[in-house]
Amino acid sequence: MREAEVIARLRRIATDPAARSLLDDVAVLDNLVITHDSIAQGAHFLPFDPPASVGWKLVTVNLSDLAAKGATPAGALLSLTLAGDSEWEDEFLGGVEAACESYGLPLIGGDTIALPAGAPRVLGLTAIGRAGPKVPGRDGGRPGDSLWVVGILGDGAAGLEQLLADPAAQGPMVDVYRRPIPQLEAGRTIAPHANAMMDVSDGLLLDSARMAGASGCAIELELDRLPLSMAFVAERGDTLDSRLFAATGGDDYALLAALPARLDPATLSLPQGTRMERIGSLAKGEPLLSLSWRGEPVQLPEKLGFEHSGDQYRGLPDPPVADRS
């Protein structure tokens, strides 16, 4: 059974409304928004990543899912595996603790197990948030909506590339890769107005395609408008190639929101310094992406993002719209 079949099977099992057909990054139960992300050594973090940054990232990638639903952190359960390196585990917990403190996420439970000798670590977190007045799904985008990104694209993937070339690499993009910042406050502010919202973690194009599929709309993206950092442009330039890299790289933990076209985000009380760019729009039509750069159409790259990044069932393209209820 391939991974896609596994996930298709899980979707057949998960018929409860709280599961949101497993099409979202979260489950919603009563007033709580619940997500679980696991990361495995050698698959989701580098063996030489500082353990504190692994702990930070485990917490913040889960918080990013809460942010995209406008939820306020309420509690977390840590699934900790011990692999016999107490210094690593101590530093890892320091990172977990720092992220929990930074974002007001109380650690309320979990599980600690010893791994068999030699097993790579698998670390998980269940994050629970309190829902705001609206919990936007991926599937509420409407033709005519504007598509916005909150945050910066490309830095995380560029930081990872720097590290793969030189494990001692440092700098702002390495920091972004290792220590993502969940857009919690912005997510809470935008969620009540959003028709659809999700976090961008597997690559803007892949995540946009998922929103398009779930919402049953076409999405038109203007690559010129992607929010890039000065560090990114200084290192990789501002070309079609660098913009496609930023659009497919993943590890962004920005937010992607479909907002009514009439809404002017400048009227929202976003946290100071929030970067929010209108990168495209939703339109009637097949749930496909189309790209443009400097007014000219651009062909979709073969690889839209990371398919098996480990977030909630995001490995699978959304099923055909006709299959959804």
Added chain:
Amino acid sequence: MREAEVIARLRRIATDPAARSLLDDVAVLDNLVITHDSIAQGAHFLPFDPPASVGWKLVTVNLSDLAAKGATPAGALLSLTLAGDSEWEDEFLGGVEAACESYGLPLIGGDTIALPAGAPRVLGLTAIGRAGPKVPGRDGGRPGDSLWVVGILGDGAAGLEQLLADPAAQGPMVDVYRRPIPQLEAGRTIAPHANAMMDVSDGLLLDSARMAGASGCAIELELDRLPLSMAFVAERGDTLDSRLFAATGGDDYALLAALPARLDPATLSLPQGTRMERIGSLAKGEPLLSLSWRGEPVQLPEKLGFEHSGDQYRGLPDPPVADRS
């Protein structure tokens, strides 16, 4: 850092009331009871255990924690790792599905990640239940309470021993080891009356010692009264040794409840066939165990149960009573 230090550190981080000081098997948030248990291949299940039974057990050991809190299953998030054996994963999911269906636990989310080649599987489940009128902790036992066991002791450990001697072993005790039955209905019925309740999964003596420590009471156990199955007695006899085996073996998933002495469980509407035995009592004094058999005191064995079985921070003896708030 040893495991005990890891857990002590987690306790220092987990100061939120919902965490119950990590002294319980669950967290309680609003009206929801939340638990997470992980299992690792080679540590918590046998490489030759049928995958469907591993899936069943992952679900039911979590449900056992909900049962002990009188909660009604409301949803689960599955943390699934794929190790490249699709037949195994298919059968595993069949077991998960069967257990979820049997106990009305909707699968509402989770995470699927691919493991690096050769990594042993680590599988986790976050189970969420709706609280009943009371969510008994481990710490509410009072001197004078009667101590009851709901279910059977010893079969799971005896089944495991049969399998370790002969991987092809079969029979009722192997079934109990592989397919525990969570006492959900009995837990819901008893919880409103219980001063303390927990599930017995690491061994009766160890779990009783934890209840004694958390409740600040002595516990006196009469080994004669342990509920044993006919299969167990037929295979291992009814001796002091066999009773100590049953009291320390673990993998029981029975319930342990401290009830007011005046309460007669016969007046409760327990599910038909529920076996419930009064095995001892709580008393004033140091939070220590004392054992008797046929009216004579019995020395505590050195090993009270399984210390690192993987349930929620149960690897650590409860901290000295004076340290708790």
